[in-house]
Amino acid sequence: MPPSLLNSEFTAAISVALEARNSKPLTHAFNHLHGNETEKKSSLDQALRGFLLSEIIKQSESEEFLALISLSIDGVVEGVCSATTPFLLLGDVLDSLPLAQCDKIFSFVEENVSTWKSSSFYSAGKNYLLRMCNDLLRRLSKSQNTVFCGRIQLFLARLFPLSEKSGLNLQSQFNVDNVTVFNETEQESTLGQQHSEEKEDGMDGVEEGEMGDEDEPAPTSTSVPIDYNLYRKFWTLQNYFRDPVQCYDKFSWMTFLKYSDEVLAVLKSYKLDDAQASKQKLSELRTAGGDGVYFTKFLTSEKLMDLQLSDSNFRRHILMQYLILFQYLKGQVKFKSSSCVLNDDQCTWIDETSKLVFQLIRETPPEGDKFAAMAEHILNKEEYWNSWKNEGCPSFVKERPPETKPTRPTRKRPSPKDFLGKAPGSKIFMGNDELTRLWNLSHDNMEACKSDNREFVPSLEDFFEEAIEQADPANMVEDEYKVVRNSNYGWRALRLLSRRSPHFFQPTNQQFKNLEDYLENMVIKLAKELPKDLPSEEIKTGEEDDEDESGDNLLKESNDSPDMQSKLVSNEQMDEVAAKLGDQWKTLATHLEVKAMELREIEGENEDVETQAKMLLLAWQDQAGNQATVESLVAALNNAGFESIAADMLSSDE
Structure with missing residues (x-):
């Protein structure tokens, strides 16, 4: 049968089906017309879209459009229409009608969300529905049609699964085009x-008429x-x-x-x-x-x-x-x-x-x-x-494991407890009297290993008791007879200090030549914290005497200048540096590692840039303490790009 004849036959069947509100006339016409199934489906799809176009031209009511779309849905279920036909009809209707009528049509779409998610429609129509909703959102105003826009978003959330990648913004991108425009020029404001x-004019207020109506409440x-x-x-x-x-x-x-x-x-x-x-x-x-x-x-x-x-x-x-x-x-x-x-x-x-x-x-x-x-x-x-x-948006749907044929149950292999004994009082025989005695000393051997009597590491006080007594000048023990000179004792002392003493990991500027000198210094520190029979004042005196007499033997020579290491920055030097920095003091602040909270206080309490620079240096001095030396400040100035100020500071210091 020619396509034009098929089209006219289906158009007549559509009119009868709409009057009867039933899809049987359509199914009857589809089964009795001659032609292959593909041609008849294509002709019926075209007849439905043509009939819809004529109804749009007539400016029919929304109920007529919805009846035609419902008829196409029934046709898909009966197998006489293509699965995409209802979505094409919906798109044609929403593209042609004003927004006021689109609201009623979209209510029909929302009510049939279970239909769209069924296996007959979902795979064929999900892209059509997504495109239709996006076209609607472009036409709607986000400020005046807020509820309608929200309904569309909720419909899409119900239609697509939660793990749908197209609606998740996986890369956490922002809508940087959402710019808020305001008056950035004070003269025009x-x-x-x-x-x-x-x-x-010396006026205290402004005209009330510019701010709002007379009924507006006055500010509190x-x-x-x-x-x-x-x-x-x-x-x-x-x-x-x-x-x-x-x-x-x-x-x-x-x-x-x-x-x-x-x-x-x-x-x-x-x-x-x-x-x-x-x-x-x-x-x-x-x-x-x-x-x-x-x-x-x-x-x-x-x-x-x-x-x-x-x-x-x-x-x-x-x-x-x-x-x-x-x-x-x-x-x-x-x-x-x-x-x-x-x-x-x-x-x-x-x-x-x-x-x-x-x-x-x-x-x-x-x-x-x-x-x-x-x-x-x-x-x-x-x-x-x-x-x-x-976590990559894993699916919320838990898949059932594939059904497998029941297999013959296998015999469980016995565990060691089954043949070694389960009861706490049961004795386990190891094949040897001595091994049996050792194994049965405790019911739980791991707990027995954690017992207090298995702790063999001595305390700091017990281990260094003899060394502390020998470090007292009143005992007059010669260096060659001290236990810290024993290499075996020194090795065990280092292991114990690494486990029990916080002084082992503390940084120090002293560079020791050998292990004996280091241990003598650590013994003096421990004597102050763990006094036992000897007064810590005498040991402290002995420490000062040792440092005065043999300081050169304990410490290595430093390559840096001692004056530069120990000389603190004076107030006059800070005044000179602050005057030269001026409004560039914030550049130096990053290299002095001053806290951001103090920078805000400096900037808020002082308006003069020279005073702000001086306050920055004072904050750095309080934060660094003994490390606020000339050398440290010169290094920070060089790193910040103020080489000339650093050179002037060095020349004035000399």
């Missing part, structure tokens, strides 16, 4: 112009003045929220730290006391878009800053961004580079700031405690998802 007008007594500096820092933080990786950069982290401290301090002082007003404002936001929720991207106008700080919904968005950022920075993510590591100061700051953020969430009405508990629960769940992704 209304806050900057307002500040200049206040300075010129806890409000803070909004200036351009706060406005700029507040919206600059969005750059870190969209791309958290830059927080691992040292200088970017310092900026983020400074801005966050100021913004969170403002949120802490600018509290919302009227819970009822916050509830009313939240309900107004929820009903702004009709029955749905209007979720807009941040409005960054300077005039809205004061109102945004008074909005509980807005504050929760900002605080939740902090918690999500902190979880990523401290979490173990598989695709993080080796350089993305936080130091101890950064981890401490994040822990303290997280507690502050949760406190602010609890203080934000309405139902702050309930919202904080929910946020904490969700973040804990994210830790499980992160661990699952780090």
